[in-house]
Amino acid sequence: MASGDTPPLALNRLSVYLRALRALQREGIERISSQRLASRFGLSAPQIRKDLAQYGEFGIRGIGYDVVSLRRRLEHVLGLDRRxxxxxxxxxxxxxxxxxxxxxxxxxxxxxxxxxxxxxxxxxxxxxxxxxxxxxxxxxxxxxxxxxxxxxxxxxxxxxxxxxxxxxxxxxxxxxxxxxxxxxxxxxxxxxxxxxxxxxxxxxxxxxx
Amino acid sequence: MASGDTPPLALNRLSVYLRALRALQREGIERISSQRLASRFGLSAPQIRKDLAQYGEFGIRGIGYDVVSLRRRLEHVLGLDRRxxxxxxxxxxxxxxxxxxxxxxxxxxxxxxxxxxxxxxxxxxxxxxxxxxxxxxxxxxxxxxxxxxxxxxxxxxxxxxxxxxxxxxxxxxxxxxxxxxxxxxxxxxxxxxxxxxxxxxxxxxxxxx
The missing domain is CATH 3.40.50.720 (NAD(P)-binding Rossmann-like Domain)
Known part of the structure; x- marks a missing residue:
């Protein structure tokens, strides 16, 4: 799927993930699994994995996602790394x-x-x-x-x-x-x-x- | 899944489907397939089928969903059939x-x-x-x-x-x-x-x- 074709609801999920990652970063958490991300913020772990895999982001089994780099990646996808x-x-x-x-x-x-x-x-x-x-x-x-x-x-x-x-x-x-x-x-x-x-x-x- | 546990993004999809069904009803369309619903309103057909099946709504193969009864059902699920x-x-x-x-x-x-x-x-x-x-x-x-x-x-x-x-x-x-x-x-x-x-x-x- 070309990123320009991402449907609005999927983009809104990326925005939700981004807010979660920013909260985790403020708490000093460096890595998080899709399961913990899901349970803490009321999201779906399989949906998180599927959404992020579309942008080439795969959590490492047993370790999870790097909070800061995933936040930056989502900001880039959402066009938030420019004014x-x-x-x-x-x-x-x-x-x-x-x-x-x-x-x-x-x-x-x-x-x-x-x-x-x-x-x-x-x-x-x-x-x-x-x-x-x-x-x-x-x-x-x-x-x-x-x-x-x-x-x-x-x-x-x-x-x-x-x-x-x-x-x-x-x-x-x-x-x-x-x-x-x-x-x-x-x-x-x-x-x-x-x-x-x-x-x-x-x-x-x-x-x- | 108990309906009380429906996550917000899934509920928001029901709201989007409801708006689509209301538009179809205004046009006098009585039945619509998940494929046509998806292509016309920029949605995902498998997602529509999965979401609606959770509420016992299954389109008839080759015929689709009944627009009015599905609209009423979604209004009921969303609590919109009361003031x-x-x-x-x-x-x-x-x-x-x-x-x-x-x-x-x-x-x-x-x-x-x-x-x-x-x-x-x-x-x-x-x-x-x-x-x-x-x-x-x-x-x-x-x-x-x-x-x-x-x-x-x-x-x-x-x-x-x-x-x-x-x-x-x-x-x-x-x-x-x-x-x-x-x-x-x-x-x-x-x-x-x-x-x-x-x-x-x-x-x-x-x-x-």
Missing amino acids: HAAVIVGAGNIGTALARFPGLNTGAFHIVAVFDIDPKRIGARIGDLTVRDPLELAEVVESTGADMGILAVPAEAAAENYFALVGAGVRAVLNFAPVRLEEVDGVRVKDVDLTIFLEELAHHLVSSS | HAAVIVGAGNIGTALARFPGLNTGAFHIVAVFDIDPKRIGARIGDLTVRDPLELAEVVESTGADMGILAVPAEAAAENYFALVGAGVRAVLNFAPVRLEEVDGVRVKDVDLTIFLEELAHHLVSSS
């Missing part, structure tokens, strides 16, 4: 929350600009950023080298702003608008569906009662 | 966005109250809701029958508000605060990690370049 600049379109509640969210401003990711079409919002400060006019989008994407866009606009404005991001040169878009966007020009869209998390909890409520 | 009332703690940007989010106020889920400790926010309107004092939390959870809580507070306030939700009788908590909470008293916590979505996109950026 990604992202712009946010929409400075409403979601856009503002995302601009302030620590996880989007540490490690590989960095929010470099926030845009909003509302003249009352343009010029407002969100942390270190100033809300800008969408007319500046292409210029800002070029000058910052942003490769990601985050759509935090109402559903009816999502498609046009996706096209604006595509036109500006962004190559991947995270969409918080509650609408499914069709991908164009190879610019990947990830629709964030928060109800999936609630469904996971709802299952817990029925299965434990 | 879940949820309260939000924290009326900042994330809490306000979630209270207004259509997906959290349709189908199985319904936001019944929003709380904030800030006196300047108490009494403010968010859509049909009024921001309330957290002192009313237990009373509101009891009177509304809320079984879910959503934490949209800063990291340093997450643990105490989780305990408040537990004490009020909520049985599952979705945590947007960027901190990992330890579960107590069997009250399930789902930590939402938005960077996982960005990591999926980052992988696309490196694998397609």
Whole structure:
């Protein structure tokens, strides 16, 4: 399987493994078997072995995986060994929350600009950023080298702003608008569906009662 | 495997299948094979068969699955054939966005109250809701029958508000605060990690370049 074909759920598993490895590294653990990794973090050992073997990572029998080198390998596979600049379109509640969210401003990711079409919002400060006019989008994407866009606009404005991001040169878009966007020009869209998390909890409520 | 033991990633796959089945039903498609389901929605056919077989759902060879009955079955497994009332703690940007989010106020889920400790926010309107004092939390959870809580507070306030939700009788908590909470008293916590979505996109950026 070419790495570009890795399905989203398999990639999300790599992200989960990466968080586990970072936790182990903070604890000073140097090696871990797939069994211990699985039991400690509630994962599946055969799935771990299968997923990692796809990237040429095989644990040594009786010893396991090297925590640091596997963490680095997964960061490389996930594209986290380089910096990604992202712009946010929409400075409403979601856009503002995302601009302030620590996880989007540490490690590989960095929010470099926030845009909003509302003249009352343009010029407002969100942390270190100033809300800008969408007319500046292409210029800002070029000058910052942003490769990601985050759509935090109402559903009816999502498609046009996706096209604006595509036109500006962004190559991947995270969409918080509650609408499914069709991908164009190879610019990947990830629709964030928060109800999936609630469904996971709802299952817990029925299965434990 | 007892259904209560279904790991989160497997549950998330059920949510993905459910969305696919709903789309097929809207198109009037009555039956679909695991192969067609997989190719149309970018999924894995063997994985679909394995996941569904765990719940006693086996497609008929050459005919496939019945779309409506499989949708109903997955809704039942996910606990979506009953209503879940949820309260939000924290009326900042994330809490306000979630209270207004259509997906959290349709189908199985319904936001019944929003709380904030800030006196300047108490009494403010968010859509049909009024921001309330957290002192009313237990009373509101009891009177509304809320079984879910959503934490949209800063990291340093997450643990105490989780305990408040537990004490009020909520049985599952979705945590947007960027901190990992330890579960107590069997009250399930789902930590939402938005960077996982960005990591999926980052992988696309490196694998397609």
